[in-house]
Amino acid sequence: MLYNKILQGDTISLRMVELSDCNENYYNWMNDKEVNQYMETRWAKQTDESIKAFVQSIRQSDHSYLFAIVYNGKHVGNIKLGPIHPIYKHADISYFIGDKSAWGKGVATEAILLVSKFAFEELKLNKLQAGAFEQNKGSQNALLKAGFVLEGVFRKKAFLTSQDNYCDIYEYSILASEYKRSLS
Numbered sequence: 001m002l003y004n005k006i007l008q009g010d011t012i013s014l015r016m017v018e019l020s021d022c023n024e025n026y027y028n029w030m031n032d033k034e035v036n037q038y039m040e041t042r043w044a045k046q047t048d049e050s051i052k053a054f055v056q057s058i059r060q061s062d063h064s065y066l067f068a069i070v071y072n073g074k075h076v077g078n079i080k081l082g083p084i085h086p087i088y089k090h091a092d093i094s095y096f097i098g099d100k101s102a103w104g105k106g107v108a109t110e111a112i113l114l115v116s117k118f119a120f121e122e123l124k125l126n127k128l129q130a131g132a133f134e135q136n137k138g139s140q141n142a143l144l145k146a147g148f149v150l151e152g153v154f155r156k157k158a159f160l161t162s163q164d165n166y167c168d169i170y171e172y173s174i175l176a177s178e179y180k181r182s183l184s
């Protein structure tokens with residue numbers, strides 16, 4: 001979906017990912033083994049074409065938004081909202097910070113907070129959810145800091161590199177009522 005406004009936070013802002021963002025940086029992030037170790041995209045070599053096709057498909061979709069995370073004036077990663085269920089008003093979020101110099105600075109936490117504000121205040125959604133590999137403490141901590149709660153553990157649902165080592169997936173969520181309570 002397209003959205004022309006900027007979501008402004010204290011240290012970051014979110015804006016739509018444009019096709020012009022599909023540059024060498026983006027390509028390098030997607031193929032960096034440390035950045036992509038927990039991302040489903042790691043199963044296929046990411047090319048200029050596949051990245052552009054992905055961005056274009058989300059821009060044209062009627063159920064998802066793809067925001068660029070801008071920190072210190074630079075595009076450092078993305079956060080996706082969607083697919084949005086048209087009836088039940090719940091949606092997934094997923095994100096990555098590709099620029100490793102921006103790790104550990106609260107960027108993911110603030111991006112999750114900004115997307116939550118947009119989802120609950122503007123889109124009037126009822127629930128957001130996100131999954132993280134059991135090993136991905138950074139992602140889990142960012143979700144908890146942004147007010148998400150652990151909803152459940154999907155046992156041995158996926159693996160990072162080999163089917164000899166299935167891992168648990170931790171599923172987090174936040175409800176509109178919890179988001180509103182956190183503001184008061």
Ligand SMILES: CC(C)(COP(=O)(O)OP(=O)(O)OC[C@H]1O[C@@H](n2cnc3c(N)ncnc32)[C@H](O)[C@@H]1OP(=O)(O)O)[C@@H](O)C(=O)NCCC(=O)NCCS
Nearest residue numbers: 038095096097103104105106107108109137138139141142
């Ligand atoms: C995981 C990731 C999103 C974290 O982003 P980030 O901007 O560095 O996270 P934040 O700075 O908001 O950190 C949130 C909290 O988690 C902690 N944290 C961050 N990385 C951590 C790590 N690797 N291990 C343990 N804790 C970590 C931070 O210290 C912070 O807690 P604190 O404020 O108590 O210190 C980022 O490293 C990343 O994009 N990694 C690659 C892709 C990925 O894993 N995406 C998520 C898939 S579910």
